[in-house]
Amino acid sequence: MTTSAHLDASPTSVLPGEEARIPLEIRNSGNVVEAYGFEVLGPAARWSVVEPASLSLYPDTAGQVELVVRPPRDATVPPGELTYGVRVLPQEQPQHQTVPEGVLHIRPYADFGAELSPRMGTGRGGATFQAAIDNRGNYPVSVALSGKDAGELLKFKLPTGATVVDPGRAAFVKVPVKPKRLLWRGTPVTHVFQVHAVPAAGPEGAPEVPPVALDGTLLQRPVISPGLLRALIALVVLVGVLAGLWFGLLRPVVRSAAKEAVKEPVKAAEKKAEDAKRLAEEAKKNGGGGGSGGGGNGGQGPNASPSPSVSVKPGEGPGPQPQANLFASRLTASAPAGGTDSATYKVPDDKVLRLTDLVLENPQGDTGTVTISVGGKPLLAPALENFREQDFHWASAILAGPKQEITVTITCRTVGRPPSGPVPTRCSTAALFSGTLE
Template identity: 45%
Template sequence: MSLTASLDDTSVAAEPGAETALPLQVLNSGSTVEEYRFEVVGACAAWSAVEPAVLSLYPGDTGTVSLMLRPPRDSTVPAGETPFGVRVVPTGDQGGTVVPEGRVTVLPFTATTAELVPRSSHGSLGGRHRFAVDNRGNTPVTVRLAAQPGSELARVDFADPELRIEPGRAEFGKLRVRPAKRMWRGAPVTHPFQVSAAPQPVAEGQDAPEPVLVDGSYQQEPLLPRWLPRALIVAAVVLIALVGLWYALLRPAVKSAAREAVTPEAVRSAVEADPSRSADGGDPGGADSAGGDSAGGDSAGTGTDGGTPGSSTSPSPGPSADAGASTPTSAQVRVSDAVGGGANTGTALRVPAGQTFQLTDLVVQNPQGDAGTVVISAGAETRVLSLGLENFRDSDYHFVTPIVVPAGGTVTMTIDCRRVGRPVGAPAPSRCTESLFLGGTMKPATGG
């Protein structure tokens, strides 16, 4: 072999961001002039070079080149020992290539940056932040987090006081700023504070790097918002207006409907059924209450139209009672009538022989919003109600003194249609259609 190459030192330490030179001795032991080329092999080849890159030697001469080690000062080159080799290739005799080997130790360094996200917060009970710490060094680092409030009116707490960060990575520490006292009302108060990230030494005897300081602020807001007093005043004004509307308009209308429900026929029938009641003994024929209209309330226990222009009835009396016992009974009827065709009557209930029916409750429905008249009759001569269809959608009536219908008597509903209504979101009907639901008690008829 006509080539001898050796490193002055097989182990060298390189500082990131600096340049380290390692001499390489080359001896031409051949008999001809030879030119040599140099190649660095190993993980450090990206940041190493041989200067000069080409060396010519006469026979028996010795030359020196330098292996220049330039590790970058960032996290791409980790700290620690890395093997390498320098391939010396003779131009004339490439089979005589030699590769002297060595080891380079990249020294560790620490570089950290920090950022507070968000820089400022606000709230009535506290503010939340994240403290982002970035390790730009080439070795893992442990960072201790601390905070110093700007005053005694707020305190800063970390969820985890330490973070371990790998090279080239960032970690987040959660922190919360809490006010020392709650503020119920008033102007917002700003509390400044400062947080620090202090890297710990990576090796014994090494000085600790300077901590990174970041400023932040927390704005304490009152628990009661500024708009609350105004909202309470507006709510009080609206409540007073609603109460005034009730006493001025709605309550008189309810009383008027209750008085209209008491017809002379109903009073006369009640007095005949119970002679013990008189005008001097109480209220012989008054109605307890009459429900107001419920516009748009199209739902009630209406039956189905039987397909005829007349009416369809569906009485639903309770179970038959023994002699002397009263039985709760209910019934309903649905009546349809065409415009201009005259009145149409439907029977809701027919009292069986040997029984009397005491009518106590009525519910009249006008779900389509028809116009015309409706008459509710009990017995042959008693007209209980006479209403204008355009004045209601649903009306209910409850009688303290029952209206007595004798055996063989009927409870009917008569409709006289003047205009067919149109329900919202439904096809226009061709007839007026109303329904009646009644309730009361069926009792055996008494003799004499």
Template identity: 40%
Template sequence: MEAAGSYGAPMSLTVSLDASSVTAVPGEETSLPLQVRNSGTTVEEYRFEVAGACAAWTTVEPATLSLYPGSAETVQVTFRPPRDPSVPAGETPFGVRVVPTSDHAEPVVPEGRVTVAPFTEVTAELVPRGSHGVLRGAHKVAVDNRGNAPLTVALTARSGTERAGITFTRPELRVEPGRAAFAELRVKPAKRLWRGTPVLHTFQAVVAPPAPEGEEPPAPVVLDGSYQQEAILPRWLPRALILAFVLALILTGFWYGMLRPAVKSAAREAITPEVIASATSGPDQSGGQTGGQTGGGSGGASATPTPAPTPTPTASVKPSAKPSVKPSAKATAKPLPPAEPSSAQVQVRDGVGGGSRSGTALTVPAGKTFRLTDILVQNPQGDAGTVVITGDGGSRILTLALENFRDSDYHFVTPILVPAGGQVTMTVDCRKVGRPVNAPAPSRCAQSLFLGGTMQSTKS
């Protein structure tokens, strides 16, 4: 290279650049003059080729040049670096190959350096924009460096309220050109929410790029986000506890109303006449044998044979004979079959006016007796009127006003006996149809009756 930046082949071509280095701004054009002189004795045509990493975005205008002997002209080497991360910032060497079209001339390659100026372009995204949880919220900030130089951005956050703290896991984030990097952001509420309505915490994440030398800092990227703090005790927990309590009450009522009487009845039925006979016959027989032996002993010990001792054996035999006959008669009696738990139900619907309406819940079969121990009457709609429950022969068991209850149950220590052929009936007289909550209005009153007890056979 000559002092003036000229290159030449002997006696034919001289080429020189006006400057050995140039700065190119991405997205803009920068030109560098190139002087070409024909030092030969014939007309010569030259073509230009750019070599180096910048060849994709560098051109020479005009692309070919014809010169007379001893003449010189200037062409423009134009640099157009694109504004994207594919062209990194910094210095890049290049060369312009000037090729004569004649065969006897050799090409000349003047060299230089182009410096690509850095530029900053940053985008960011909050993922997710909204989160929810019990103890804390978790987010990620994705920072995308669309510039042509490595970038270190500052990360800060500010909360919309004082009820939550917003922090980044790192205060800065370094991002290479054309790449993205992630930083974690955490939202922690100041107080725990045990129950109640969820609380919404808003915040902003700020991504601040550095300021280029001698320039104003670019505007920071502000990302809006939110975190919904959920209650530790979920909303459905009170309802679940109430439901569990009601279920426990139902099971308890079922035990005392159905299973416990059946267990007691089975225990009573286990005491059969055979068991009673076996328990009472043993002592009586032993007593008879003792009396007989005593009577015999007394007769043998009498020294003077007189007729007076004669009734003594008779008196000792009669008491022993009576117990031996009675238990045997009891043992021959057949026990009754055990009582079986039984239940029945009926639903009666009645309209307003037009008289009452009845429904039969149970008709006792022939050869049976129903022992009624439990009654449950339900008025789920909240109707108004009268309900009457009758037993055998139309005898009233219960008379209730519908407006006084929704569910009403009764348990009898002494069972109500309904003989064979008897019926348990519910009669409803509707005066006003109720309206359930959050449900369509019904057209008629509706009541239900549930019976519980045991069915005892009267045949031995």
């Protein structure tokens, strides 16, 4: 063989995102001037080059080039041992090509983050939050969640085991938070808490990853709200007024009307009874014919009094109260970076929409703003980077009249990058709103 090549036999350690240079020595044992080309083989070929790309050697001389390895800081480059090869290609005598081999040691690195959404939740019996755990490192991360508040007034229903997040992926864990005691009445109470995301130790050589504290707030509303208490008081007052009207005005009027209605029939019955009694006495005086006379008038005795009847016409009486229809609709808007887009829902003619619930979604993690308008007036304008999913609930409904429009407008600043799937080119947001249509 007229060509020989040699690589360092010891494994070369490299951290993704950094660079390693490995010397490669070539010797020309032939008797002609030889030019050499190089080709990297194996999984490392896509992020490795040989510098210089070609080398010329005189007979019985040696030269050196460098294999430059630059693994990207990406989850697709796992830690561990990686075998590679460099094919040395003589131009004059290609049959004398050779392939020296080496070993790369890819070191582990950690890139861990977590986020709590929404930052604030409201409810009488608690609220459900969501912890988004991102693993942008190159090895799986096992994360344990725990919750704590300063006054120990809250209960956290968290998974008992750790959550394993694969490299380049994200995991979403529901975090139900409930107060230990109900608030029956009074002003709402604010509870500040933290959810701690603690990653476990990684493989050998991996750096230590510090835990992440996620701040959250629970606004506990009273079970009996001031509006409900006022409604109950008004209902009691109304029942008292109606009872007073019945016993003070309506009941005497009804009794008087009933007496007047039966007055004439009672007089007629009394007159017939007196006539029957007189005829019976006359028949008794005449003798013999008394039985006949009594029998002929038997059907008109004093007990045969007519009873008045009350008739009710069908179709009369109070009509049914109109019932509101439950309503829900979803609007989606998308825009490129630096652009704006809107989606609109128009309330039908002769209808009123009572908006009580609204859920905003930012599945890609875009940055920018989303504006919710009712009748051309802005209602909400939260920043997209502050949430992945956020919900709103109103005790006093927001009204949208006939032909008014509910508009969702997205202003895209930066398009987000989801943990998996193709990279999007547009910001995307959605709004689910619900209530009643009357």
